[in-house]
Amino acid sequence: MNSMKSERANRRMMTRLSIFAVAMFGFGFLLVPFYEKICEVTGVNNLIKPAAAVENTQIDKSRWVTLEFDSNAHGLEWDFKPVQRSVRVHPGEMIQIEYDVRNNSANAIVGQAIPSYGPKHAAPYVKKLECFCFKQQPLQAGEGKRMPVQFVIDSALPADVNTITLSYTFFEVKGAAMPKAGGQG
């Protein structure tokens, strides 16, 4: 009698703890959207989203910043390079530059470009308004494209930063749907 009762109590405890363990497994996955939200709110990681409206459009004619452009294709048979290697600009100035990309492989491929900045802490001051990295880029076999990037360097850029390197890397997006064009899928 007594042992029956304690056995039932044990089973109840096991059920509760198992539910807790399964919930914690779910919690691990919940950390994914949670992390994205935190990065978005704190502005740590919004690399491939347009910048919020640029507030201070005052052009700071008193200083020059050199922007260097770099490009990589990670494991892709793509030619990818900037039209200009570097530009000299004033903070606050609206700048547009272009990159050329060509798919040299025999297959249609969807790519996604990810930007990175050197020095790292300059990243928040490069306000991208228009960028090919905001969306996935499908390229048919042999297709080439010229793609613009439009941005403003925030005038609040720390005074010790004179050169910013903006580097893009194209990655293949496996399993992304290819828009029907030219009859190739």
Add this chain to the structure above:
Amino acid sequence: MDAAHAQSHDHSHDDHGHKPSGIMRWVKSTNHKDIGTMYLWFSFCMFLVGGVMALIIRSELFQPGLQIVRPDFFNSMTTYHGLIMVFGAIMPAFVGFANWLIPMQIGAPDMAFPRMNNLSFWLLPPAALLLIAAQFMPGGGAGVGWTMYAPLSTQAGPAMDLTIFAVHTLGISSIMGSINIITTILNMRAPGLTLMKMPLFCWTWLITAYLLVAVMPVLAGAVTMTLTDRHFGTHFFNAAGGGDPVLYQHIFWFFGHPEVYIIAIPAFGVVSQVIPAFSRKPLFGYASMVYATASIAILSFMVWAHHMYTSGMPVEAQLYFMYATALIAVPTGVKVFNWVATMWKGSLTFETPMLFSLGFLFLFTLGGFTGLVLSITPVDVQLHDTYYVVAHFHYVMVAGALFSAFAGIYFWLPKWTGKMYNETLGKWHFWLSLVFFNVTFFVQHFLGLAGMPRRIPDYALQFAEFNMISSIGAFGFGLSQLLFLYIVIKCITSGEKAPDKPWEGADSLEWTHLPTPAPWHSFETPPVIK
């Protein structure tokens, strides 16, 4: 002692005829003592496997340049040395202690779910085989580090998949074991044994088991994401698909930091049994020990990002994690001072278990101090991924957890086997381990401060002397552990008969209410605790 014998006679009729013989006794075992024994032997085997891997690492690092192994094999060794020691050696060792001791210390006949207990153990050998088989996969073992960071782990060879499945299996085993331990402790204590009267070892395991149930599923989630990123087109950690490799580090360390305490807290429990016994005084500040352990466990969920200061965090987050980490030193300090106060004015004797506990106390505290150094963000940015970190966590893992496991084994070996180990050899084992441990790891602090990076098979010439010293120490330490194996086997086969209570100051139920060796079935009628 009379009561103890009366008890054993009461149950002697049960002992006969029920104990299956041969290998099936072990394969189908539902007896907490047999399962505890299997856990301990399994963990010792894994300790030797992981130890051989460590010696391969130290052989390569004996001299600068590449002499013995290829770099990818070296990376695989650092990876599996870590995984096997953490998941195969230390954790199962303390689960073995839990199986043996918790039912006896709370006056329960067995664990709450004996069949699940059997399954928890028998999941371990397949997981270990997966980890070892990974070495023979095309491309060799996955040299991704025991932390299995993306993007390296999402790009590694097929060995990574075996490793992921091994981690899943080990996780399921740990979760089932923990559910068993929590249920046993909360539901099956002898009448009158309130939670605050339990031996501290049971308390530390109760808290550890809750930690395990909370974080092992998170690790399972992290490696599941790695697996689906590798094979099923998801992009959790893949930058191209909008994921982020740094996310992996956050999820991993959300598990990983509590994991550090999952290893350390049962070690605290063992030491909290041993030090009072050889001081012949009750543990100083029992209640504060319980609360300190619980505080450490809760704080461990809030400090994970101190492992990743260099991954690029807002400075506010760095400050928070720095202060929160330093805060853990407070409850840990409470524990250390309580152990010291327990010895204060005690009638101390220094048998092997006490020596290992004192070794634990000194070296764990030293490891705690280097941890405090590493918690400071600007210092950590300098020392991150250097040998200073390697030295730090080996002080808390080896001199902390492993030494306390040795203390526990020498302490309870008479109760388990009914025979005494050889005290002289035990002391030799302690002093050899202590000296060689420090020869191996103390110099690594200097290497780290001088900038030697970890997980790299070659190094700059100025690090040569310290690395040679460290490698000599490692071989000494490894060989000393064979002495331990000899002592245990000699104790089992030809030890002198042990009295029911060989340690004068020991006062928990397994010493006061049970004969030596502990009968196969104990406490079928619960003792009454006043």
